[in-house]
Amino acid sequence: MKKEITIIGxxxxxxxxxxxxxxxxxxxxxxxxRADMRSEKMVAGRSINLALSDRGxxxxxxxxxxxxxxxxSIPMHxxxxxxxxxxxxxxAYGKDGQYINSVSxxxxxxxxxxxxxxxxVQIFFNHxxxxxxxxxxxxxxxxxxxxxxxxxxxxxxxxxAYSAARLNHQLQHERFQYQxxxxxxxYKELLIPPAADGNFAMEKNALxxxxxxxxxxxxxxxxxxxxxxxxxxxxDGEPSFASLNTKEKLTGFFEKTFADATKLMPTLADDFFxxxxxxxxxxxxxxxxxxxxxxxxxxxxxxxxxxxxxGMNAGFEDCSVLNExxxxxxxxxxxxLPEFEQLRKPDADAIADLALNNFVEMRDRVADPTFxxxxxxxxxxxxxxxxxxxxxxxxxxxxxxxxxxxxxxxxNFQQAVMDEIMAEPGIENKWDSEEIENKILARIxxx
Ligand SMILES: Cc1cc2nc3c(=O)[nH]c(=O)nc-3n(C[C@H](O)[C@H](O)[C@H](O)COP(=O)(O)OP(=O)(O)OC[C@H]3O[C@@H](n4cnc5c(N)ncnc54)[C@H](O)[C@@H]3O)c2cc1C
Numbered sequence: 001m002k003k004e005i006t007i008i009g010x011x012x013x014x015x016x017x018x019x020x021x022x023x024x025x026x027x028x029x030x031x032x033x034r035a036d037m038r039s040e041k042m043v044a045g046r047s048i049n050l051a052l053s054d055r056g057x058x059x060x061x062x063x064x065x066x067x068x069x070x071x072x073s074i075p076m077h078x079x080x081x082x083x084x085x086x087x088x089x090x091x092a093y094g095k096d097g098q099y100i101n102s103v104s105x106x107x108x109x110x111x112x113x114x115x116x117x118x119x120x121v122q123i124f125f126n127h128x129x130x131x132x133x134x135x136x137x138x139x140x141x142x143x144x145x146x147x148x149x150x151x152x153x154x155x156x157x158x159x160x161a162y163s164a165a166r167l168n169h170q171l172q173h174e175r176f177q178y179q180x181x182x183x184x185x186x187y188k189e190l191l192i193p194p195a196a197d198g199n200f201a202m203e204k205n206a207l208x209x210x211x212x213x214x215x216x217x218x219x220x221x222x223x224x225x226x227x228x229x230x231x232x233x234x235x236d237g238e239p240s241f242a243s244l245n246t247k248e249k250l251t252g253f254f255e256k257t258f259a260d261a262t263k264l265m266p267t268l269a270d271d272f273f274x275x276x277x278x279x280x281x282x283x284x285x286x287x288x289x290x291x292x293x294x295x296x297x298x299x300x301x302x303x304x305x306x307x308x309x310x311g312m313n314a315g316f317e318d319c320s321v322l323n324e325x326x327x328x329x330x331x332x333x334x335x336x337l338p339e340f341e342q343l344r345k346p347d348a349d350a351i352a353d354l355a356l357n358n359f360v361e362m363r364d365r366v367a368d369p370t371f372x373x374x375x376x377x378x379x380x381x382x383x384x385x386x387x388x389x390x391x392x393x394x395x396x397x398x399x400x401x402x403x404x405x406x407x408x409x410x411x412n413f414q415q416a417v418m419d420e421i422m423a424e425p426g427i428e429n430k431w432d433s434e435e436i437e438n439k440i441l442a443r444i445x446x447x
Contacts, residue, residue, distance in 0.1 A: 002026050002331060003292075006139070006152040008129045009033075009159030012105070013298030013315035015112035017158055019063045020323045022119040024331075030116070031127040031141055031150070033159070038110050048189060049220045049228050050108070051076070051207065051309035052101040055400045059316035062323065065115050069108060073101035074221045080206035081366055086260045090206065091366070091375065094391075095383065098398045100207070100309065102220040129159065132168040137293065154333060157296045158315075161281055161303035166296055170285065178285045183305060183356075185215070186241060186279050187232050190271045192264045194225030201264045202227065209362060210258050215239075216363035217258050229261065232280075232363065241277050280305045282352050288341040292333035295340065297322070302348035307358040308396060310351050310404075317400070318344055350408040354396060374418050377431050381440055388444055389414065417443045 005021050007014045010032035018028045052060075052073065060066040077099045078092040093099060113123060130147070131140040132155075139150045157165025170176045195201040200221060202208060208219040208227070215234060219227040234240040239257075244250045247269045254262040262268060283303040289295040298315030322340050329335040365371040375391075382389040392411030395402045402410075417440060421427065430436055 003153040003333065005029070005154050005156065006031070006150065007156045007158055008139070008165045009157070009163075009298075009300070010109075010113060010116075010123050010125075011158065011160055011298070012109055012112065012312050013319065014156070014158035015109060015116050016059060016063065016316055017156060017297060017319045017322070018116045018121040018123075019065075019112065019119055020319050022116065022121050023063065024323070024326055028116075028121045029150075030121060030123045031129065031139075032123060032125050033128040034125065036113075036123075036125045037106060038113065048105045049102045049222055050105050050312055051220065052103045052108075053309065053313055053397045055310070055320075056313035056316040057101075058400045059320040062320055063115070065111065068111055069103060070101075072107050072111075072223060073103045074223065075099040075205055076102055076207045076220070077205050078207075079366065080203050080208045082208060082210045082258075082260055083367065084212070084257065084259075088260075090203075091372075094394050094398050098394070099205075100397060102207070102222070104222065107223075129164040129168065132165065132172075134169050134172065134290065134294065153293065155294050157294070157300045158298045159300055161283055161299045163296065163300035166285065166300050169290070169294055170287070170296065173290070176285065176287070179283070180303075181282045183280050183282075183359075184234055184236070185232050185359075186235050186277045187230050187306075188241070188272065188277050189275050190217075190229040190231060190265060191267060192219060192227040192229055192261065193266065198225055200225050200227070208261075209366060210261060211363050211365075211367045212257060213364050217261060218362075219261070229265070232359070235277075235279075244272070247273075282356065284349060284352060286341070286345060288345070289337035292337060295337055301344075302352060304348075304352045304355045305359060306355070307362055308351065308355040310355060310396060314348065314351050314404070317347075347404040350404040351396070354392075354404065354408055354411070370422065373428060373431060374422055377421060377436065377440075378414070378418065380432055381437065384437070385441075388441075413447075 002025060005026045005028045007018055007030040010030045014030055018030050022028050057066055060069055078090050081089045127141040127143050129139055130142050137152050139152060141148050141150060157163050159165050171178060192201055204221050210217040215232055217229055217231050219229040221227055236242050239253055244253055250269055250272055254268060281303055282305055288301045297318050299311060304311050321344060325336045325339055378391050382391055390399060392407060395407035421436060421440060
């Protein structure tokens with residue numbers, strides 16, 4: 001008899017997980033704190049988007065939904081960098097045909113819920129997990145102030161970075177390792193609406209970045225011609241969310257710092273003062289599973305900062321790996337769950353570190369001529385020797401067969417090689433020479 005499965009959280013990962021499990025013949029019930037977003041109107045003017053890349057796409061293809069998602073995705077082939085003087089420059093993300101996708105978080109979540117229900121999953125909305133008794137295997141939900149108790153056989157906690165399942169289950173056990181780290185930067189969403197003619201006000205097929213050293217603004221395109229901008233900014237100090245506390249200070253700062261974007265943001269002050277300032281957290285914990293009856297997955301197991309655009313992609317990859325283990329171990333959860341956490345924990349730790357490092361790259365280094373030269377050298381070498389060198393960004397974003405932990409290891413090695421190459425006297429004049437190529441080859445050979 002297959003176990004009945006209970007999932008807490010019908011977000012991106014919980015919904016996808018429920019599809020995988022129902023397709024494998026499991027009876028799945030999902031309990032979600034919020035109301036059904038499909039029957040609620042989205043808040044006007046706010047559409048939050050995410051970068052979907054190859055790891056997430058692989059999972060969506062496995063459950064047969066990717067063709068649907070393509071219809072609501074906008075390809076972004078590279079970064080469009082906006083300098084402080086208004087000049088802009090474009091850097092392709094990878095080789096021709098390699099791109100990431102801007103997708104509306106809400107639309108993606110709705111499509112996943114639709115598909116879950118088509119496959120027989122039952123979703124209970126307005127059910128907030130309040131308590132878990134892991135001995136009796138019972139969960140207490142708050143349903144609009146009415147408490148109800150649900151028994152579970154196998155429970156997944158996919159309720160996000162501030163997981164109640166993690167708190168009410170794993171944290172009740174001895175020797176549960178738990179670490180949360182908030183960075184000193186928060187984020188706020190702002191809007192660039194469509195131009196007067198209804199078209200995109202900037203290049204549509206790019207992820208726009210205004211790198212400004214210690215902080216940055218980014219923008220991703222939406223299907224309606226608008227861009228959702230995100231300002232990643234210090235909480236305190238000068239400048240910071242705390243210091244931009246009047247309309248005059250805000251507009252003065254934006255007009256000086258993000259002049260080209262500010263012209264396209266008619267609702268800047270309203271957005272800035274009305275939209276929440278949110279924090280950014282990395283969560284590392286272990287173990288993720290308990291016997292054959294409990295597992296954390298997605299952000300609940302490994303929340304990361306968003307600078308590599310990989311949080312959702314990593315959570316989708318969790319589901320794909322778990323699905324493969326269910327097949328491998330013929331539904332024997334005593335074998336599936338331990339192997340799942342052993343396999344995924346090093347990869348989750350690696351992408352957490354890569355994501356933190358990428359903040360510095362995005363907000364600062366992308367505007368640095370030395371960094372751009374290094375990228376040119378790497379790009380040239382990797383197109384000539386694709387089996388010897390894949391740039392770190394490509395390994396994470398476009399190479400789902402390479403584990404995150406492997407991408408981190410190989411990326412660190414390649415960075416050490418590039419540090420030596422960039423220290424070569426006169427590198428700016430001989431970066432595309434045979435001499436440099438041979439030096440890289442010799443260095444790789446040395447290991
Ligand atoms: C600013 C920002 C930008 C990002 N950009 C990207 C990107 O470009 N690409 C990318 O791959 N990732 C990105 N991410 C990360 C991505 O949003 C997360 O990794 C992803 O949403 C994780 O999915 P999840 O289902 O695990 O958690 P969530 O999406 O947080 O879903 C958790 C669900 O559980 C529900 N829930 C919570 N508590 C309870 C409870 N007590 N009882 C019942 N239900 C509960 C919630 O309502 C929610 O529906 C970004 C994150 C941020 C903050």
